[in-house]
Amino acid sequence: xxxxxxxxxxxxxxxxxxxxxxxxxxxxxxxxxxxxxxxxxxxxxxxxxxxxxxxxxxxxxxxxxxxxxxxxxxxxxxxxxxxxxxxxxxxxxxxxxxxxxxxxxxxxxxxxxxxxxxxxxxxxxxxxxxxxxxxxxxxxxxxxxxxxxxxxxxxxxxxxxxxxxxxxxxxxxxxxxxxxxxxxxxxxxxxxxxxxxxxxxxxxxxxxxxxxxxxxxxxxxxxxxxxxxxxxxxxxxxxxxxxxxxxxxxxxxxxxxxxxxxxxxxxxxxxxxxxxxxxxxxxxxxxxxxxxxxxxxxxxxxxxxxxxxxxxxxxxxxxxxxxxxxxxxxxxxxxxxxxxxxxxxxxxxxxxxxxxxxxxxxxxxxxxxxxxxxxxxxxxxxxxxxxxxxxxxxxx
Amino acid sequence: xxxxxxxxxxxxxxxxxxxxxxxxxxxxxxxxxxxxxxxxxxxxxxxxxxxxxxxxxxxxxxxxxxxxxxxxxxxxxxxxxxxxxxxxxxxxxxxxxxxxxxxxxxxxxxxxxxxxxxxxxxxxxxxxxxxxxxxxxxxxxxxxxxxxxxxxxxxxxxxxxxxxxxxxxxxxxxxxxxxxxxxxxxxxxxxxxxxxxxxxxxxxxxxxxxxxxxxxxxxxxxxxxxxxxxxxxxxxxxxxxxxxxxxxxxxxxxxxxxxxxxxxxxxxxxxxxxxxxxxxxxxxxxxxxxxxxxxxxxxxxxxxxxxxxxxxxxxxxxxxxxxxxxxxxxxxxxxxxxxxxxxxxxxxxxxxxxxxxxxxxxxxxxxxxxxxxxxxxxxxxxxxxxxxxxxxxxxxxxxxxxxxxxxxxxxxxxxxxxxxxxxxx
Numbered sequence: 001x002x003x004x005x006x007x008x009x010x011x012x013x014x015x016x017x018x019x020x021x022x023x024x025x026x027x028x029x030x031x032x033x034x035x036x037x038x039x040x041x042x043x044x045x046x047x048x049x050x051x052x053x054x055x056x057x058x059x060x061x062x063x064x065x066x067x068x069x070x071x072x073x074x075x076x077x078x079x080x081x082x083x084x085x086x087x088x089x090x091x092x093x094x095x096x097x098x099x100x101x102x103x104x105x106x107x108x109x110x111x112x113x114x115x116x117x118x119x120x121x122x123x124x125x126x127x128x129x130x131x132x133x134x135x136x137x138x139x140x141x142x143x144x145x146x147x148x149x150x151x152x153x154x155x156x157x158x159x160x161x162x163x164x165x166x167x168x169x170x171x172x173x174x175x176x177x178x179x180x181x182x183x184x185x186x187x188x189x190x191x192x193x194x195x196x197x198x199x200x201x202x203x204x205x206x207x208x209x210x211x212x213x214x215x216x217x218x219x220x221x222x223x224x225x226x227x228x229x230x231x232x233x234x235x236x237x238x239x240x241x242x243x244x245x246x247x248x249x250x251x252x253x254x255x256x257x258x259x260x261x262x263x264x265x266x267x268x269x270x271x272x273x274x275x276x277x278x279x280x281x282x283x284x285x286x287x288x289x290x291x292x293x294x295x296x297x298x299x300x301x302x303x304x305x306x307x308x309x310x311x312x313x314x315x316x317x318x319x320x321x322x323x324x325x326x327x328x329x330x331x332x333x334x335x336x337x338x339x340x341x342x343x344x345x346x347x348x349x350x351x352x353x354x355x356x357x358x359x360x361x362x363x364x365x366x367x368x369x370x371x372x373x374x375x376x377x378x379x380x381x382x383x384x385x386x387x388x389x390x391x392x393x394x395x396x
Numbered sequence: 397x398x399x400x401x402x403x404x405x406x407x408x409x410x411x412x413x414x415x416x417x418x419x420x421x422x423x424x425x426x427x428x429x430x431x432x433x434x435x436x437x438x439x440x441x442x443x444x445x446x447x448x449x450x451x452x453x454x455x456x457x458x459x460x461x462x463x464x465x466x467x468x469x470x471x472x473x474x475x476x477x478x479x480x481x482x483x484x485x486x487x488x489x490x491x492x493x494x495x496x497x498x499x500x501x502x503x504x505x506x507x508x509x510x511x512x513x514x515x516x517x518x519x520x521x522x523x524x525x526x527x528x529x530x531x532x533x534x535x536x537x538x539x540x541x542x543x544x545x546x547x548x549x550x551x552x553x554x555x556x557x558x559x560x561x562x563x564x565x566x567x568x569x570x571x572x573x574x575x576x577x578x579x580x581x582x583x584x585x586x587x588x589x590x591x592x593x594x595x596x597x598x599x600x601x602x603x604x605x606x607x608x609x610x611x612x613x614x615x616x617x618x619x620x621x622x623x624x625x626x627x628x629x630x631x632x633x634x635x636x637x638x639x640x641x642x643x644x645x646x647x648x649x650x651x652x653x654x655x656x657x658x659x660x661x662x663x664x665x666x667x668x669x670x671x672x673x674x675x676x677x678x679x680x681x682x683x684x685x686x687x688x689x690x691x692x693x694x695x696x697x698x699x700x701x702x703x704x705x706x707x708x709x710x711x712x713x714x715x716x717x718x719x720x721x722x723x724x725x726x727x728x729x730x731x732x733x734x735x736x737x738x739x740x741x742x743x744x745x746x747x748x749x750x751x752x753x754x755x756x757x758x759x760x761x762x763x764x765x766x767x768x769x770x771x772x773x774x775x776x777x778x779x780x781x782x783x784x785x786x787x788x789x790x791x792x793x794x795x796x797x798x799x800x801x802x803x804x805x806x807x808x809x810x811x812x813x814x815x816x817x818x819x820x821x
Contacts, residue, residue, distance in 0.1 A: 069678065102673065106569075107548055108504045113527055119509075120516040120525035130445035130605070133509060137606055138448060143613035147678045147808065151504040151548075151569045156809025159675035165687065168673035168811060169577055172502065172567045173549030180566050184581070191588040208527035212515075213507065215534040217543030271564035273556060385544075386553050387564055 011088025241336015413486025575755025668699025713742025
């Protein structure tokens, strides 16, 4: 039953290794032959990453000065945000955007790797190591780098470049931050606390420090770089991917007033956490699913999984999804795993599929084709360490 | 208070418990005593070598021990201490079972030099060390604890687990407005009816060499190192920057109906929240002050109040030339001719700028201001700035009855939050 406070997705901005925008992704996900991932296996051996496709930055960030003030993760995010606003037909609508809310999910920004390496090399040999550290940081850090690193400066740059200034909140915390950003946006719209919200984030996987971080956790996949499900027989692991994903989420009433077309309706959205003892994540997901059962039409249902590939939890999610008996697509096989924006990205692909009435093709052998029309999609996000989220996306 | 809903029919949100920790000490009592005595918590930095730095002072919290010191480790510990105080005062839930969600204002998390150097040492590289060497060292194992500690989600997860908050915990960063944002998220959740209670926390323990240098390179910090207590000079003509500080604040927010039903003492009412982002510049406010003005007006509108109702302003008051000027421009536009006569003091003159925690810490001090009917002073106010004719409660605390107060928080990235706090009745 349509309600004026329904949360509709009216804009999508997605950039990844597959390109920029919904159309480019749709084409890449439905190739004539089977799907083949785009991987960079050279830059971070023995690991591989899904590298960002080249972007024409000038089309979304016209001022070169703005581009220079940002690092890659911010440029990618500001670009994707602009694509989402374009897609919703609100780009440049100063009055509307000054009332629009912004919720960003973010980690932190790039470091200056040359400065770090010089300090690490010189520190042990310095007569006074701590003074040496101070001297090098004071002398070598670019003053503006700080602003390219701060978590909330992706949002800050979106306010500057695109003029979204109704409010601005940044959530941190890997996968869960992306799911909670969408949940809060939908809840605020349902309660009349917001009418239109730009939600999303970006992740630059092509960074030595993030590769290092997940290697400290022993969580990255080494060759062979197979799909999310196939790799579970040989230790699992994550393949990181550079992704920028933003959605314009809008109340049905607000979208109708301005004559906007919608991709899909976020009919339900839940997030939770647990300690990840065996079965706890499944229990969370089942409880979430139970709240949505009334809305679900099994025949037209597909599943978009945000599984990270990390061993154990991915197998647990796979077992849970098997009980649904519906076709599944693991987006990280195609985009790589992108932590904070991984859920917004999965939601974007779900919305695009529902709008087209068709699930995109299998990404690996374990995924079954779906020939029946798609009317709904469940979207999961089980964080690689913590956080379980589930959304139901339906046709408008 | 006979009604449980406000002028817009929303549940009234009240504060029923508070915990605070700053460089002045731990707990409401010690902090309030020092704050109203004009005591400064700022000191010479002893945590690390400051050789070569122009700023050598901060409001560090040096009296709370942690295993394996790091920003997130101390931030988490401070949060644990203030949450315990707040939950005990509220008398809510059972131990380790808080009946609502957690909203945490947390500084961004990043591997620090201690860990990078440990990885470099483990790599065995001699002449030059690169990230490839660190990666190789990480691959040998033994660094899983670093991975876990420096996840952005690790602090909120640990707090959610320890205090038994419900649902997915949200860690937010809106720079120096973060504490205000966390409170706003909690207020909104209760108003939506998602929960009868919320635990909101701001914590920040990020004073280390690199963070100090980053702010220093942006010329944001005071360099008046001697004596440290003189360095934070909000609204003075000779103000020259803020002083980094650490601290934490926790508030138990509840619907009035819930507080009443369980017989809890209402400490104050969070009457309204306002927020507007500024798209002018990464670190500077729009010169016309429009976003700051709109932020305060939004907060008053949310509270259903006219500017005339406000008796006290807990200023953002960082002591940077830019902030204090812009805050005055905003206040004078919103409050008109009354602006110069509404007391407006800056806690940061004594506790420094606790950054991510500031919004929560200062909201707590605003509640204490109302409850004790004493305005904490702005210390170091020796040279008035003729451009800022503000009643900053100079140097000495003042008795005053306050019914409505606002607390401002402004941050890098165009973040502006304003809270309206009302006395309990």
